[in-house]
Amino acid sequence: MTKRGVRLLVVSGAVATVAEMILSGKPAGDVLYLSAAVPLCGLAWWGALRRRADGVRHVWALLALILSMSVSGDIVQTWQHYHGGAPLAGASDVLWLGTYPLQVVALLLMTRRRAAGQFRAAALDALTLTTAAALASYLFFVEPLFAQGGLTVAETLVPAAYPLGDVALLACVLMLVLSPGRRGGPTRLLLLSAGMGLFVNVGYSLMLYVNDYGLADRLAALPLLANVVITAVILHPDRDELTTPGKQSTKLHPARGVFLGVALMTAPMMAVLHSNLESRAWLVALIATAVCAGLVVARFMNAVREQERAQAQLAFQVSHDPLTGLANRALLSEHLHRDGPSVLLYLDLDGFKEVNDTQGHDAGDAVLKAVADRLTRAVRADDVVARLGGDEFVVACPGATIDDSVVLAERILRDVDAPIPFGDTLLTVSVSIGIAAHDAGPDVSPALVLRSADEAMYKAKRLGHGRWMLAG
DSSP: OOHHHHHHHHHHHHHHHHHHHHTTTSHHHHHHHHHHHHHHHHHHHHHHHSOOTTOOHHHHHHHHHHHHHHHHHHHHHHHHHTTTOOOSSSHHHHHHHHHHHHHHHHHHHHHHHHTTTTHHHHHHHHHHHHHHHHHHHIIIIIHHHHHOOSOOHHHHHHHHHHHHHHHHHHHHHHHHHHSOSOOSHHHHHHHHHHHHHHHHHHHHHGGGTOOOHHHHHHHTTHHHHHHHHHHHHHHOTTGGGGSSOOOOOOSOOHHHHHHHHHHHHHHHHHHHHTSOOOHHHHHHHHHHHHHHHHHHHHHHHHHHHHHHHHHHHHHHHHHBOTTTOOBOHHHHHHHHHHHOSEEEEEEEEESHHHHHHHHOHHHHHHHHHHHHHHHHHHSOTTOEEEEEETTEEEEEEETOOHHHHHHHHHHHHHHHHSOEEETTEEEOOEEEEEEEEEOOOTTOOHHHHHHHHHHHHHHHHHHOSSOEEEOO
């Protein structure tokens, strides 16, 4: 399905959801829901099982199975409603609760693929906040159920299982949110669907405190939109972003600090809220808890930022030339393997040895720094300038043509030829350039193209200083 088709599906689902809210509590509302939900299951299975290049059909099949089980539970409950009334714990609950482990597995599969090498960090952050949510859920939703009398064991345990399932689902949603990777349409739709499911379940749990059955009828319409959205995820042409490894990040997102602060405050605040303290002491305890948690998080974030700066500096030193600040051979090789087809310019300075011999190494260093600065100014933003050592440089131009590289070579010849101030003297060097194209063919390695450009450079140098030569 195209992106336009996905948008049309979601908009149609939103319109149907509004209509169901209007018809909530009426047979027409049930007919509308089932007439939309059942075809959605078929559409989801079609999207999950059709052959795609992503190679993870089992993930999409899990989502389709989750949707089918949820709709089946709705069908069972609707049938029971019109045939003697739906019990507090019945077959529909088996189907609905059965979706929780499947949702957990599906989200974990996505997160593990997206967060290759960083899954542990995302999991720890998510579990930290989820532990706090589990405590709040138990105190406000589960414990009151056990305190009620006159219920069977099943009628007590089944409603209590939903908040616990929501906590597990929340943990997986947070892992997905905190994992690296693209956050385009499919990711936002998946989070929207999971968020709506959590919102509906929390709303039903709040019925313990708010006896508004009209609210329950309106909440019952939202699962239709959640089902439409999850189907849109399965059909989305860019759904592979949910299972594609993301770029690893060494920086801690500020939101993780906020999550940590919330988690730190939860248990003390729950203890204060359930204590017998007077109102003034209660308020002082809450404020002290918030301040202490904030200070702990601030100190933690400061330590993390210092470590990130140290790691960034070390990473720069490993991948860059210490004198000029240009990329070194290792970073250049990484770019060549990652950026695909490109044109390479291999540069060697003419007259550099004479400058070193007559003016000293400080003058030679000044020449190298000046040439590096001029090369950096001459190239495009996406080009990579590297120093291989001595007076040899390479410019990699991804996506450039030979004609583009010739224009760049002419510009470099002019820029490098300009005198370089050093103390009271002007230093002059020129440059010889070899040009070779890297077309990313199966038998063409970056090292081979680099060698071709090097050979072309030596041909240019033999013909005279200050010129370029094409390889081949």
